[in-house]
Amino acid sequence: MKETGFVKEIASQEEAFSQWYIDVVKKADLADYTSVKGCMVIKPYGYGLWENMQHCLDRRIKATGHKNAYFPLFIPESLLKKEAEHVEGFAPEVAWVTHGGSEKLEERLAVRPTSEAIIGSLYSKWIKSWRDLPVLINQWANIVRWEKVTRPFLRTTEFLWQEGHTAHKNREEAEEETLKILNVYKDYIETDLAIPVIIGRKSDNEKFAGAMHTYTLEALMGDGKILQAGTSHNLGQNFAQAFDIRFLDENQQEQYVWTTSWGTSTRLVGAIIMVHGDERGLKLPPQVAPTQIVLVPIFFDKSKKEVMEKTREYKRLLEEKFRVELDDRDSYTPGWKFNEWEMKGVPVRLEIGPRDLAEKQVTAVRRDKGNKIAIPENELVPALEKWLNDIQNNLYIQARTRLEENIRFTENYEEFKEIIKEKLGFIKAYWCGDELCENQIKAETKATIRCISLEEQQGKGKCIFCGKESTTQVYFGRAY
């Protein structure tokens, strides 16, 4: 029974990871394609996951003193053009509004590909004195980037994200904020999503268009490729100068502010799928799972009433503490339901049948390890609490172990190429800092510098490409 139905309909993770991903997105009912090129619809189950993720991160963003606001969707072309590198980076991806009703607009409007420009123009109006600083604002919003090749959650023309935009009185505070958020993200992604990350700085090639420098969180996916999970940019005074954001300091001197911006998006749903999923489908971390526990009653005609009553009683008890679903559909067999809820990655399944009633117990099955135990009725809540914690930890530990096994150091470019060809994962190597080496490696292997290590003690070594001596260690990988 276990192998029927659902599972047969998805590709093998090992043999065809990319197809497996698409299949899981559809079969687990997370998202669907639409008639709008490159745009997906996030279905209720996928959106429930995103809502829980939002809740976890929003709490952290607010706890560090930020407040939410909402800025316009549209950015006039002239505003977008004010920061030269910024517009160069984003112009090829912009969707342009040219008409309102039947009238042609005097100036085209960009559908925001990111909001530095519109927010910069407002900060310029709002910030006058050192008393107005820091400005610590975040927004949850939809973003549009005209992408050629799209994949649900990972790269779509429209996606959802949060973007923080802050302004500070000096370089130190801006840098402190940029790093503070990097750590907020790390904590959120590792603790709530159970995804270990490597943090570091982007090379100039890979940094945000217009930033002074960019910090990043990089995560290893199930197929060995790397996903950029979030970024935090120190924008220096670039945007302050472009958008004329000045203030009078304590000494009545006029100065430009220092700004930062940072974001994470619905991409992280893709990361959850690709880090934790297996051949049977999704595996969701209990912290963000839309359903933490599913109750499946099992009965024959004569036991139906009794079993259903008990199951409903458990549901009422459990939903005070957990996110619970009762699957009482008549038209599906228990076996079919087991497969479906495994596909959907629900952390714990409870089976309640006549024998369980007789023994005053429930049969509980963990999605992560697949093991089955009987839990005495009177221990149900504490036992499940413990299990959900265990599952959250176990998912993290499994992912952490795989990450550690897939960080390989080399000083030999031939070995580097072989690792990329055979194993992927992260490659730790020295880099001379020259863009030419970086570009050549990318051209030859499709591997890019995911980040420059932040670790203090890096020693010395030879650039993986040109052999020049260097003290800079970086992580290479093939990126999503």
Next chain:
Amino acid sequence: MKETGFVKEIASQEEAFSQWYIDVVKKADLADYTSVKGCMVIKPYGYGLWENMQHCLDRRIKATGHKNAYFPLFIPESLLKKEAEHVEGFAPEVAWVTHGGSEKLEERLAVRPTSEAIIGSLYSKWIKSWRDLPVLINQWANIVRWEKVTRPFLRTTEFLWQEGHTAHKNREEAEEETLKILNVYKDYIETDLAIPVIIGRKSDNEKFAGAMHTYTLEALMGDGKILQAGTSHNLGQNFAQAFDIRFLDENQQEQYVWTTSWGTSTRLVGAIIMVHGDERGLKLPPQVAPTQIVLVPIFFDKSKKEVMEKTREYKRLLEEKFRVELDDRDSYTPGWKFNEWEMKGVPVRLEIGPRDLAEKQVTAVRRDKGNKIAIPENELVPALEKWLNDIQNNLYIQARTRLEENIRFTENYEEFKEIIKEKLGFIKAYWCGDELCENQIKAETKATIRCISLEEQQGKGKCIFCGKESTTQVYFGRAY
């Protein structure tokens, strides 16, 4: 001291309501204008209010079995055109995307003015059998309508809303859903926002473009004009036919589904301002106020340390139960702070000075009634709990009383015109049902039928315009 600073800077509510509104939006820091025509930025204080409103409504929407999802921002022109009345109603207000990057699109994309079309196209794909019904989905999203005349929150080119979209197997279920949501909205608006509403059905002239019929909630504003606070549409089978949403019923017969849609938006922030505000600014219902209680320490140099310590202690105590702000800014006087927090409509202000410390009490001031009392330290939490409840109730009762005083019945068109000229408010009158009468009244008085009464016992009377006998009572008013 009370009359200094802030209050002088806003227009008189009585003399210039419209300017007062704009002034309050700006001075209370709810929103600001932007360089994008007709688009506003919702600032952190305004967005905090909206987040609380979202939270209150979202809870109710979920409690009635609906789930959230997210559909694309863009709607291909061909999709929008499928329902004839619908496109006719919305086309003049659509912002069109014509270019992606540097390429001209083959088909223009509408930035969603509402999502029936895109959602209809997906429901057609998802719904196959009676087992798939009902579909009960809501989305929180941004909406764009190209408006000629805009005003913050009340009418802006871009606004935020929630829109529910449901599909049912028959007429009765769709009608039941439409009315259920009408009551969810009524409960939310009256209980959480403390705004009494009149509910009813729209005339064909005023109904949603493409609906079979529309239910509405109408609220009286401080200037006697009426604001449409929310709508719930029974779309019949119009959209099901236009988008080909069919299912096999229990008897294996193919049928079109019946759909509904319903929405409320950031307009309701405008309603809160205009229903509860007064000459001193905003008055926020505690249920949704971003800050329910503000603590203002009052000290001279030698009492500063002691007062600040005590104030921080109160803050820690209170923030376990309430949304609390401590105003410890050095650069403003207490009097200035009082005015600012009154402008921002914070329900309760606590003043903590050396005398309060000596008496082991705090001085508490209510925003709604302005009265001041001393609360003994050890009764603080229950006393404030009671006060916040009282304020919530009092705001509702004040608004309800004004509403009742401003519903006037007449069968005399001259009197009707005089009421509209002198007093505004709601006018209850009989209407023959003829669009010609409705249009003529609108042309002569700018009053429209806000809704057709849902009350059962309406008796008989004469159409306010043509004098023809009728059993239909309606509410007229001048709308925002």
